[in-house]
Amino acid sequence: xxxxxxxxxxHAINVGANLFADALDEQxxxxxxxxxxxxxxxxxxxxxKLLGDPRVDAANQLAVQRMMAxxxxxxxxxxxxxxxxxxxxxxxxxxxxxxxxxRMSGPMRGAILGALLYEGLAEDIESAERQASGGEIxxxxxxxxxxxxxxxxxxxxSMPVHVIxxxxxxxxxxSTLNEGLGKVLRYGANSPEVIEKLRWMQRVLGPALARAxxxxxxxxxxxxxxxxxxxxxxxxxRNKAATALFLREVAPSLVETGNSTEETTxxxxxxxxNDFYYLNLSMASSKAITLAGHDxxxxxxxxxxxxxxTDFGIRVSGLGDRWYAAPAQPVQGLYFSGYSxxxxxxxxxxxxxxxxAGIGGFAMAAAPAIVSFIGGTPxxxxxxxxxxxxxxxxxxxxxxxxxxxxxxxxxxIDIRQVVRQRLLPIINTGIAHRxxxxxxxxxxxxxxxxxCFVASLRDLATHIGDT
Amino acid sequence: xxxxxxxxxxHAINVGANLFADALDEQxxxxxxxxxxxxxxxxxxxxxKLLGDPRVDAANQLAVQRMMAxxxxxxxxxxxxxxxxxxxxxxxxxxxxxxxxxRMSGPMRGAILGALLYEGLAEDIESAERQASGGEIxxxxxxxxxxxxxxxxxxxxSMPVHVIxxxxxxxxxxSTLNEGLGKVLRYGANSPEVIEKLRWMQRVLGPALARAxxxxxxxxxxxxxxxxxxxxxxxxxRNKAATALFLREVAPSLVETGNSTEETTxxxxxxxxNDFYYLNLSMASSKAITLAGHDxxxxxxxxxxxxxxTDFGIRVSGLGDRWYAAPAQPVQGLYFSGYSxxxxxxxxxxxxxxxxAGIGGFAMAAAPAIVSFIGGTPxxxxxxxxxxxxxxxxxxxxxxxxxxxxxxxxxxIDIRQVVRQRLLPIINTGIAHRxxxxxxxxxxxxxxxxxCFVASLRDLATHIGDT
Numbered sequence: 001x002x003x004x005x006x007x008x009x010x011h012a013i014n015v016g017a018n019l020f021a022d023a024l025d026e027q028x029x030x031x032x033x034x035x036x037x038x039x040x041x042x043x044x045x046x047x048x049k050l051l052g053d054p055r056v057d058a059a060n061q062l063a064v065q066r067m068m069a070x071x072x073x074x075x076x077x078x079x080x081x082x083x084x085x086x087x088x089x090x091x092x093x094x095x096x097x098x099x100x101x102x103r104m105s106g107p108m109r110g111a112i113l114g115a116l117l118y119e120g121l122a123e124d125i126e127s128a129e130r131q132a133s134g135g136e137i138x139x140x141x142x143x144x145x146x147x148x149x150x151x152x153x154x155x156x157x158s159m160p161v162h163v164i165x166x167x168x169x170x171x172x173x174x175s176t177l178n179e180g181l182g183k184v185l186r187y188g189a190n191s192p193e194v195i196e197k198l199r200w201m202q203r204v205l206g207p208a209l210a211r212a213x214x215x216x217x218x219x220x221x222x223x224x225x226x227x228x229x230x231x232x233x234x235x236x237x238r239n240k241a242a243t244a245l246f247l248r249e250v251a252p253s254l255v256e257t258g259n260s261t262e263e264t265t266x267x268x269x270x271x272x273x274n275d276f277y278y279l280n281l282s283m284a285s286s287k288a289i290t291l292a293g294h295d296x297x298x299x300x301x302x303x304x305x306x307x308x309x310t311d312f313g314i315r316v317s318g319l320g321d322r323w324y325a326a327p328a329q330p331v332q333g334l335y336f337s338g339y340s341x342x343x344x345x346x347x348x349x350x351x352x353x354x355x356x357a358g359i360g361g362f363a364m365a366a367a368p369a370i371v372s373f374i375g376g377t378p379x380x381x382x383x384x385x386x387x388x389x390x391x392x393x394x395x396x397x398x399x400x401x402x403x404x405x406x407x408x409x410x411x412x413i414d415i416r417q418v419v420r421q422r423l424l425p426i427i428n429t430g431i432a433h434r435x436x437x438x439x440x441x442x443x444x445x446x447x448x449x450x451x452c453f454v455a456s457l458r459d460l461a462t463h464i465g466d467t
Numbered sequence: 468x469x470x471x472x473x474x475x476x477x478h479a480i481n482v483g484a485n486l487f488a489d490a491l492d493e494q495x496x497x498x499x500x501x502x503x504x505x506x507x508x509x510x511x512x513x514x515x516k517l518l519g520d521p522r523v524d525a526a527n528q529l530a531v532q533r534m535m536a537x538x539x540x541x542x543x544x545x546x547x548x549x550x551x552x553x554x555x556x557x558x559x560x561x562x563x564x565x566x567x568x569x570r571m572s573g574p575m576r577g578a579i580l581g582a583l584l585y586e587g588l589a590e591d592i593e594s595a596e597r598q599a600s601g602g603e604i605x606x607x608x609x610x611x612x613x614x615x616x617x618x619x620x621x622x623x624x625s626m627p628v629h630v631i632x633x634x635x636x637x638x639x640x641x642s643t644l645n646e647g648l649g650k651v652l653r654y655g656a657n658s659p660e661v662i663e664k665l666r667w668m669q670r671v672l673g674p675a676l677a678r679a680x681x682x683x684x685x686x687x688x689x690x691x692x693x694x695x696x697x698x699x700x701x702x703x704x705r706n707k708a709a710t711a712l713f714l715r716e717v718a719p720s721l722v723e724t725g726n727s728t729e730e731t732t733x734x735x736x737x738x739x740x741n742d743f744y745y746l747n748l749s750m751a752s753s754k755a756i757t758l759a760g761h762d763x764x765x766x767x768x769x770x771x772x773x774x775x776x777t778d779f780g781i782r783v784s785g786l787g788d789r790w791y792a793a794p795a796q797p798v799q800g801l802y803f804s805g806y807s808x809x810x811x812x813x814x815x816x817x818x819x820x821x822x823x824a825g826i827g828g829f830a831m832a833a834a835p836a837i838v839s840f841i842g843g844t845p846x847x848x849x850x851x852x853x854x855x856x857x858x859x860x861x862x863x864x865x866x867x868x869x870x871x872x873x874x875x876x877x878x879x880i881d882i883r884q885v886v887r888q889r890l891l892p893i894i895n896t897g898i899a900h901r902x903x904x905x906x907x908x909x910x911x912x913x914x915x916x917x918x919c920f921v922a923s924l925r926d927l928a929t930h931i932g933d934t
Contacts, residue, residue: 227707230699230836231698231699231707231708231836232697232698232699232708232869240694240698241698241699241708241711244708244711244712244714244715245711247711247714247715247718248711248714248715248738248739249739251714251718251735251739252732252735252736252739255722255725255728255731255732255735256728256732258722258728261722261723261725264722265719265722265723268718268719268722269719271715272715272716272718272719368869368870369697369869372873377872378869378870378872378873379872402699402835402836402845403835403845403870405844405845405846406839406845
């Protein structure tokens with residue numbers, strides 16, 4: 001054998017650090033370099049326990065099978081405190097993991113002050129600020145109430161919310177109605193025009209959609225979004241097709257149940273002018289899907305990724321409702337004219353629930369047009385999706401990606417693979433100005449902090465040690 | 468030099484027939500094979516005149532510049548005889564080049580009989596057949612009246628037609644309203660339910676759309692379709708996104724100008740259930756675009772491709788209104804369950820005007836989802852579009868193809884390149900049953916007969932010889 005090695009010509013394969021490879025290269029030896037890094041965060045021991053365990057694999061399969069079997073339907077639009085159990089006037093829900101007023105970012109504070117004005121709890125900003133910081137208002141993550149909200153994600157008692165029913169596993173989820181672009185509460189704006197628009201949504205838009213959806217007996221969301229994936233949407237940063245398809249579905253019933261021509265027209269015009277409308281439905285649908293995969297003992301599948309503008313937090317199917325949080329990251333992307341990275345708030349919003357459910361950044365291959373919005377090329381979009389297959393458990397056959405020859409989108413992030421390969425989930429997202437009320441200043445791509453995955457991995461390894 | 472050839476190792480390039488290449492291959496000589504065929508139809512002399520002539524190149528550039536500068540708007544819906552100059556009760560327009568009753572295919576005859584019933588000219592099929600075959604009815608191509616119709620393409624006097632205005636070059640074009648799928652006149656069906664639907668379109672759909680479009684001041688079609696190209700449409704066999712976007716645009720005005728809730732709802736439901744609605748607008752828009760490029764002296768750009776189910780005909784910008792026709796081809800594609808190639812009518816319809824304007828099969832790269840409907844893979848879709856750049860003069864920057872990194876779609880078919888390379892335009896199309904009234908039996912791809920291009924090339928060579 002040794003003999004043979006010296007008689008034949010060498011072709012070396014170098015795994016990991018390039019020191020050896022560089023030396024061979026200098027000597028003209030044919031060489032294949034394999035990128036490799038040790039797992040993140042000294043996780044060899046935890047990975048040793050978890051990677052080999054068939055119980056984890058089985059639990060993950062179950063989690064993802066349940067996610068794929070979920071059938072979310074939007075059935076109604078109702079004021080939050082009428083439908084979200086435990087919701088009350090002095091409770092505000094927010095995006096991301098738990099956070100105190102003191103640590104909240106600018107856009108989240110701005111949105112909270114706006115919500116207090118909207119609810120009539122405060123008459124002016126000063127009074128709102130006193131209440132918000134003075135312990136009179138309770139704060140909790142939307143996720144603790146099966147709700148999700150984009151950017152600041154504030155839900156207050158009288159805001160109309162979509163009601164999503166998932167009959168297979170019996171869950172209900174909620175999301176606010178999308179406010180459109182420009183000056184909006186979710187980016188921390190709270191001027192009178194912002195509040196006035198919210199009141200119109202409460203008075204006109206919410207009830208109109210509610211009447212239409214009830215007449216229709218609800219609308220199943222996965223088949224609708226499956227069509228939108230064939231039409232250039234990825235369900236996070238691009239929802240143009242899904243919004244048009246949703247509008248098309250509800251329009252006849254909106255007309256049939258409308259109070260007046262003027263109201264119905266104003267609702268149709270609002271939807272026509274808001275290509276992001278479906279985002280909030282995409283989020284609530286994704287929340288129902290990920291809930292179906294949550295709480296499977298020993299599963300290492302991520303069932304929540306959410307950001308409050310200060311911290312990024314994840315939750316894992318087999319680790320109950322515990323959050324694993326670390327500082328939120330800056331978003332890499334394109335800025336609107338006049339803005340730069342200095343203006344940007346760190347990553348914010350519950351919208352990364354879409355990636356948790358296998359769409360958004362994970363389905364970017366379906367949305368080549370999005371790269372003109374966030375930078376890059378259609379090939380990058382395809383590459384991002386292909387990468388995500390390496391850290392996911394399943395492929396969602398209902399969500400087919402045309403440019404990948406109708407392969408199902410990658411679904412079910414496995415914290416073991418994220419840590420082992422140092423390969424973080426990719427998230428498409430908007431960029432908020434760090435000051436309240438300025439609004440969106442760009443869009444791009446962000447990856448969660450690795451620490452969340454390392455910490456949850458260690459906990460899961462401890463769990464499995466105990467069983 | 469000779470010395471050097473014998474001293475260095477050989478690498479041969481073989482152009483065209485493989486006899487020489489095969490011999491080298493056997494001797495183990497490295498080889499590159501270049502596919503090449505002589506031009507079609509003994510056209511060396513004509514091509515010699517036309518390929519080198521800068522006047523033809525300049526004329527083609529002008530033709531395509533005009534096509535790209537055209538700005539079609541749909542402004543109204545009106546009965547054909549109110550808006551199409553020369554239209555009258557005993558004139559029926561049909562798809563494709565001129566044809567007599569005797570030579571018409573089954574679906575076209577069926578549609579003509581249906582139109583006579585619809586117009587009240589005949590009381591039953593027997594009487595309709597007597598009139599149709601007895602010289603009492605005049606027939607003419609839609610194209611002679613700046614109109615276009617899918618499949619049989621029959622336009623009769625009282626049918627409502629879209630009115631497209633093109634203000635830059637001052638043209639007006641027309642198309643009927645899309646009937647949806649199932650039993651429809653354009654596939655030759657003429658049963659009472661077909662006629663009843665046409666009457667509803669005349670009584671309700673046409674006037675409703677007319678009121679809405681007039682209130683809107685019309686709707687520009689290129690920007691709308693440019694969005695649809697980012698959403699998986701190619702504007703011929705797939706019009707789902709454009710239909711949803713069109714519905715979204717007209718819905719508010721439909722509500723505002725509607726006669727009653729019932730009527731408006733029925734119109735919205737009709738559009739919701741008909742993903743092909745936009746096809747007829749895509750065709751009339753393409754007709755306005757190609758008209759803008761027509762009648763440029765010496766231009767070898769194709770400005771019409773149309774089929775009547777018996778013949779395929781083209782017209783060329785520099786050759787006036789003369790048709791170059793040859794037998795229509797069978798369509799290669801997928802058949803609906805229960806049907807096969809034996810059931811198929813040859814290629815039929817004016818819808819190939821979309822390819823003439825650089826969309827449809829030419830923009831197939833934008834519509835990977837379509838391949839599941841006609842057979843093939845998303846890579847085939849991309850390859851078809853890439854091929855078409857070889858026979859076209861320009862790239863339409865307004866029609867960007869996302870999977871080709873937003874390259875403009877190939878536009879302006881040059882008969883010189885078609886003949887020289889033996890590379891025929893690709894057309895996406897539906898397959899009609901050869902008997903009247905059965906309807907669509909499949910969908911696929913077809914190429915025009917080469918004879919049309921060879922004959923027109925010779926005529927153009929004669930022309931240029933005269934100048």
